[in-house]
Amino acid sequence: MIKITNITSAKQEQAVLEVQENQVTHHHVVSMHFIYTHHLEIGQELPTAFYRQLVQENEYDQLYNKALHFISYQMRTISEVKKHLGKSTSDESVIQTIVDRLKKDHYINDATYVKEYVSEKLEYDIIGPIKIKEKLIQKGIHYDLIDSELQRYTETLEYAKMEDFIRKDIRYTIKKPYRKYIESLKRKAINRGFHLHVIDSAIVSFKDDILEQIDDRELLQKEYCFLRKTHDIDHYDDRQKLIQKLLRKGFNYDRIKELLEEESPC
Incomplete structure (x- = not known):
């Protein structure tokens, strides 16, 4: 006893x-x-048998309450609930029983989760479809559910999101050469999950707006004057080499030409 x-x-x-x-x-x-x-x-x-039964029943109750607490303040996927319970027990059958009960009581539903997650991202976030899919895969959502919901994320909507991203990024003066800035902008957009062809198309559309925000005159002049010490711009080959070096540093060709046409920028 x-x-x-x-x-x-x-x-x-x-x-x-x-x-x-x-x-x-x-x-x-x-x-x-x-x-x-x-x-x-x-x-x-x-009695010993009754005690063992109580221990088993209590373990289930404690795990179930732990699961309820886990989903009480934020929607969770089935995979997330399983991983959370797995920290407290290695009994897969108990975990599955709890998950089945939560599903039956409509506390967890991956289809609903994906629908609301995608809706929230489309409504409030500047994020591309690739990143959304990546995040949902990490949460254990099946590919079919993800692809079905992402049909709502049309290319037109993605382009509009990318435009918003550029507008937000160029609100302030840009202290970088044009090409360097474009490279940086592309990396950030790719990290946010936008498709490359959408990124490139949006950047072309915003080229003039970006150039207006770029203040690289001082940087360009500094580099130009440094290269003038070893390049004779009156000599065609030297002049072309100087232009190529400035282009490789990311400066815009039209601005380089403007500087070359000035009488004495140095």
């Missing part, structure tokens, strides 16, 4: 059940509801 030696109240309607088995003391965190349901009290003696 196993004897209950103490019951101590804990936080959040929990209690610590202390039992003694063969002079060994065990502690179990249980809910107060569990105590009341099974009419447990100090001094009570429990």
Whole structure:
């Protein structure tokens, strides 16, 4: 027989059940509801089989409540719930039983999760479809569900998002050569999950707007004057070499030409 030696109240309607088995003391965190349901009290003696049943039932209850808490403040995918419960138990059958119960009670549903996740991203975030798909895959969502919902993310909408991204990025003066800035802009857009052909198309459309925000005159003049020391711009080959070097540094060709036509920029 196993004897209950103490019951101590804990936080959040929990209690610590202390039992003694063969002079060994065990502690179990249980809910107060569990105590009341099974009419447990100090001094009570429990048959071994009944005690083992209580331990198993309590483990399930604790895990189920842990799952409920996990999904109470944020929508979760089935995979996320399984991973969370896996931190507390290695019993896959218990985890699956809890997941099945949550699904039956409509607490978790991957199809609903994907629909709301995509809607939120389309409504509020400047993010491309590639990044959305990547994030959903990481959350354990099946490809078919993702692809079905991403049909709503049309190329027209992606282009509009990319335009918003560029407008936001060029709100302030840009202290970089044109090409360097474009390279940086592309990297950021790719990281946000936009398709490369959409990125390139939007950049072409915004070329003049970008150039207006770029203030690289000082940088260009500094590089130009440094190269003038070793290049004779009155000599065609030297002049072309100087232009090529400035282009490789990311400066815009038209601005280089303008500088070359000035009488004495240095």
